[in-house]
Amino acid sequence: KNASSSSFKTNVMPRRFYSSGGSPPPRKVVVLGAAGGIGQPLALLMKLNPLVSKLALYDIAGTPGVAADVGHINSRAEVAGYMGEEQLGTALENANVVIIPAGVPRKPGMTRDDLFNINAGIVKSLCSAIAKYCPEAIVNMISNPVNSTVPIAAEVFKKAGTYNEKKLFGVTTLDVVRAKTFYASKAGVPVEEVDVPVVGGHAGVTILPLFSQATPKPNSVLSEEDIKALTKRTQDGGTEVVEAKAGKGSATLSMAYAGAVFASSVLKGLNGEPNIVECSYVQSNVTELPFFASKVRLGEKGVEEVLGLGFLSEYEKQGLEGLKSELKSSIEKGIKSASEN
Numbered sequence: 001k002n003a004s005s006s007s008f009k010t011n012v013m014p015r016r017f018y019s020s021g022g023s024p025p026p027r028k029v030v031v032l033g034a035a036g037g038i039g040q041p042l043a044l045l046m047k048l049n050p051l052v053s054k055l056a057l058y059d060i061a062g063t064p065g066v067a068a069d070v071g072h073i074n075s076r077a078e079v080a081g082y083m084g085e086e087q088l089g090t091a092l093e094n095a096n097v098v099i100i101p102a103g104v105p106r107k108p109g110m111t112r113d114d115l116f117n118i119n120a121g122i123v124k125s126l127c128s129a130i131a132k133y134c135p136e137a138i139v140n141m142i143s144n145p146v147n148s149t150v151p152i153a154a155e156v157f158k159k160a161g162t163y164n165e166k167k168l169f170g171v172t173t174l175d176v177v178r179a180k181t182f183y184a185s186k187a188g189v190p191v192e193e194v195d196v197p198v199v200g201g202h203a204g205v206t207i208l209p210l211f212s213q214a215t216p217k218p219n220s221v222l223s224e225e226d227i228k229a230l231t232k233r234t235q236d237g238g239t240e241v242v243e244a245k246a247g248k249g250s251a252t253l254s255m256a257y258a259g260a261v262f263a264s265s266v267l268k269g270l271n272g273e274p275n276i277v278e279c280s281y282v283q284s285n286v287t288e289l290p291f292f293a294s295k296v297r298l299g300e301k302g303v304e305e306v307l308g309l310g311f312l313s314e315y316e317k318q319g320l321e322g323l324k325s326e327l328k329s330s331i332e333k334g335i336k337s338a339s340e341n
């Protein structure tokens, strides 16, 4: 039985694993940027996750309100709000998992790289604080451009002497979430059963869904045109939302869902649940690029194993070769930006 595909059917709510009757181990999750469009629904979903015992919500403004609101919900996690840089250290202390959706989102006409300078600065300062206050924590990076913010975080941690490549993840789950929805609809199969790996990076053509590996198989064979259209829609999923929101931001609700699915899998891995597999953008040897998204097996120390690409169709092989130069330059841009000042 293919363990990775069965465990790939992730859900926000973990299935029963703690059969001994005991509750799962205490786990502190911190959300940085918790008052934002992604941060608020993500705080809600993490509050609902029974694997979380403490939920720290940090932002530069607005977190007392979000924490008071979410804190009234009837679930295990104890919620606390932290506001302003002087409270960042306390928010991060003893964290097991830090999720970062802090930054500015895309506006119509903006590319992810337009956000680069603002978000690079935010990510650098937050990662310096992580290195200082919770160097052992697992970091889930949502702030865009993920292709560059993950290398930036790695550089900040290297400089601080705390870098552990097994504990730094770029969250690409939204690409997987979209690929599953679009595939399910085209293939006429139930979305809950769908598994589609998405590899490469997290912007435009660097997003490479591997529909040739999608399961369950479609009811009638998808044409090459269908596959191209599905690929393009997955790559442009973010733009679809930005345009539909017409100036009111980018994906927040589906991103919060995707971030919660990924964080839940990270927590299951930490707790020793076997065969937890998610696609994520991590330090990698799968290609010649130093960071690359592919299926990753999650474990008690973070990354347990970075899995290979498996079978690729001719179209996917072309996509892979075609994305490398853009991904490489985004990685280099991140490394360069981290070395400045």
Ligand code: NAI
Pocket (backbone or CB within 6 Å): 032, 033, 034, 035, 036, 037, 038, 039, 058, 059, 060, 061, 101, 102, 103, 104, 105, 106, 115, 119, 122, 125, 126, 141, 142, 143, 144, 145, 146, 171, 172, 174, 175, 202, 249, 250, 251, 252, 255
């Ligand atoms: P938003 O503007 O609604 O929220 C961002 C929050 O970050 C705000 O509450 C703001 O106060 C906070 N923030 C700014 N500087 C901060 C700092 N130094 N420390 C702590 N918090 C700080 O934006 P939204 O829509 O929630 O998006 C957030 C980020 O997520 C953006 O970079 C966006 O591009 C990215 N994103 C990533 C996706 C992915 O798939 N990885 C998908 C969608 C968005």
